[in-house]
Amino acid sequence: xxxxxxxxxxxxxxxxxxxxxxxxxxxxxxxxxxxxxxxxxxxxxxxxxxxxxxxxxxxxxxxxxxxxxxxxxxxxxxxxxxxxxxxxxxxxxxxxxxxxxxxxxxxxxxxxxxxxxxxxxxxxxxxxxxxxxxxxxxxxxxxxxxxxxxxxxxxxxxxxxxxxxxxxxxxxxxxxxxxxxxxxxxxxxxxxxxxxxxxxxxxxxxxxxxxxxxxxxxxxxxxxxxxxxxxxxxxxxxxxxxxxxxxxxxxxxxxxxxxxxxxxxxxxxxxxxxxxxxxxxxxxxxxxxxxxxxxxxxxxxxxxxxxxxxxxxxxxxxxxxxxxxxxxxxx
Amino acid sequence: xxxxxxxxxxxxxxxxxxxxxxxxxxxxxxxxxxxxxxxxxxxxxxxxxxxxxxxxxxxxxxxxxxxxxxxxxxxxxxxxxxxxxxxxxxxxxxxxxxxxxxxxxxxxxxxxxxxxxxxxxxxxxxxxxxxxxxxxxxxxxxxxxxxxxxxxxxxxxxxxxxxxxxxxxxxxxxxxxxxxxxxxxxxxxxxxxxxxx
Numbered sequence: 001x002x003x004x005x006x007x008x009x010x011x012x013x014x015x016x017x018x019x020x021x022x023x024x025x026x027x028x029x030x031x032x033x034x035x036x037x038x039x040x041x042x043x044x045x046x047x048x049x050x051x052x053x054x055x056x057x058x059x060x061x062x063x064x065x066x067x068x069x070x071x072x073x074x075x076x077x078x079x080x081x082x083x084x085x086x087x088x089x090x091x092x093x094x095x096x097x098x099x100x101x102x103x104x105x106x107x108x109x110x111x112x113x114x115x116x117x118x119x120x121x122x123x124x125x126x127x128x129x130x131x132x133x134x135x136x137x138x139x140x141x142x143x144x145x146x147x148x149x150x151x152x153x154x155x156x157x158x159x160x161x162x163x164x165x166x167x168x169x170x171x172x173x174x175x176x177x178x179x180x181x182x183x184x185x186x187x188x189x190x191x192x193x194x195x196x197x198x199x200x201x202x203x204x205x206x207x208x209x210x211x212x213x214x215x216x217x218x219x220x221x222x223x224x225x226x227x228x229x230x231x232x233x234x235x236x237x238x239x240x241x242x243x244x245x246x247x248x249x250x251x252x253x254x255x256x257x258x259x260x261x262x263x264x265x266x267x268x269x270x271x272x273x274x275x276x277x278x279x280x281x282x283x284x285x286x287x288x289x290x291x292x293x294x295x296x297x298x299x300x301x302x303x304x305x306x307x308x309x310x311x312x313x314x315x316x317x318x319x320x321x322x323x324x325x326x327x328x329x330x331x
Numbered sequence: 332x333x334x335x336x337x338x339x340x341x342x343x344x345x346x347x348x349x350x351x352x353x354x355x356x357x358x359x360x361x362x363x364x365x366x367x368x369x370x371x372x373x374x375x376x377x378x379x380x381x382x383x384x385x386x387x388x389x390x391x392x393x394x395x396x397x398x399x400x401x402x403x404x405x406x407x408x409x410x411x412x413x414x415x416x417x418x419x420x421x422x423x424x425x426x427x428x429x430x431x432x433x434x435x436x437x438x439x440x441x442x443x444x445x446x447x448x449x450x451x452x453x454x455x456x457x458x459x460x461x462x463x464x465x466x467x468x469x470x471x472x473x474x475x476x477x478x479x480x481x482x483x484x485x486x487x488x489x490x491x492x493x494x495x496x497x498x499x500x501x502x503x504x505x506x507x508x509x510x511x512x513x514x515x516x517x518x519x520x521x522x523x524x525x526x527x528x
Contacts, residue, residue: 013504030412049507
């Protein structure tokens with residue numbers, strides 16, 4: 001129970017967190033907790049508990065003897081030594097996120113950073129900023145195996161899992177949902193980074209106006225229109241790195257990897273931050289689209305080194321490509 | 332009693348935003364980003380997508396406020412929610428090339444941790460609260476929140492009655508909410524205090 005007079009029952013919170021409300025009720029509840037700190041705290045508590053509980057093994061997983069009494073299903077034992085601690089205990093398989101200082105920028109700071117990054121001082125490009133902190137996304141997460149699991153889930157196991165074995169040496173786990181096959185088409189999908197214009201001195205110049213007009217189309221997801229508007233700018237001025245960067249992203253959004261790669265190569269060699277670093281992540285995407293996985297892995301290595309792309313996405317993408325290659329005998 | 336932001340805070344914040352006050356932008360982000368993320372998480376059940384949509388909503392909110400599109404400043408929370416709802420509804424309407432054959436795995440529908448100290452503190456408190464529950468109550472809460480099972484289904488699995496499951500689930504939920512009570516009382520619109528009361 002919360003101290004809120006209107007939604008005191010925690011059933012509301014539970015149904016909201018589990019997505020069991022219809023649109024009208026959901027919307028009304030959201031509108032309420034945007035103003036009610038008690039209810040918002042309860043929502044946060046429940047979502048956090050949901051996270052913590054998903055990460056924790058159930059009793060049936062930590063105590064194999066309870067498996068038969070709590071749940072039914074096969075007991076699967078992984079014998080991958082890489083997924084075990086020194087003492088034979090199970091260990092978490094976790095991919096380290098980039099999560100560095102670059103990613104944790106305050107609401108005010110990201111505006112300043114982006115403004116500093118723009119060439120003419122007229123652009124706010126805030127691709128991966130966070131306050132406390134919204135971060136960008138990418139659909140790779142839908143493709144990669146789970147990266148944080150409390151049970152030994154080798155990715156992939158170097159030996160075949162043994163079915164119906166007693167769990168004398170390893171933790172017993174319930175069979176997990178089968179991971180969907182990895183497809184390169186899905187890995188190549190790009191979520192274009194957002195772009196926010198900031199009106200300051202200098203926007204009245206002709207190139208500035210043309211760029212602003214192009215980026216209006218970009219922000220409206222009119223990528224063909226953005227390409228038509230950005231290409232003359234990029235052709236006229238090879239140093240117009242922001243225009244070239246977003247031109248490349250627009251090509252990627254339209255699944256034109258060759259055109260994207262040609263433009264982004266120039267951006268990557270420009271050494272103009274943050275575009276040059278970020279370009280490597282998108283060059284990897286273009287390479288995946290062109291089925292050049294060697295190139296994709298090279299670009300991802302650079303992206304990881306420079307913390308480019310959405311947080312930890314380059315690592316996930318690299319892992320997914322390696323898994324894909326292993327599963328398709330392309331090592 | 333929780334400390335809620337006063338309407339005057341909203342009016343003041345909106346006025347400062349219209350003047351291009353960067354500190355006000357930071358305050359706006361600090362206050363609404365967690366709410367937007369929670370909302371997007373509930374609607375998408377995809378942590379990374381939720382962060383992205385929350386960011387889109389925050390940007391749209393900031394732009395709208397910069398352009399003075401909110402007339403009644405005291406309605407800032409409703410305005411923010413309306414923008415966020417438009418963003419997420421528009422996303423579901425217009426998303427293209429989504430790999431429909433690639434359903435989300437349960438493990439992916441989890442908030443990814445950030446380095447935000449408040450979020451970390453909340454997670455620590457919740458974990459402690461979970462550890463303090465009896466194993467049975469914790470299992471029931473896990474089956475409810477993580478596995479999405481109904482009390483009847485849990486009762487069947489555990490050999491209990493549905494009424495008992497409801498009672499134990501309710502008890503566990505209250506303890507978890509109580510575990511972060513101190514954290515939840517931070518007045519987010521007020522200047523940061525050195526430590527929580």
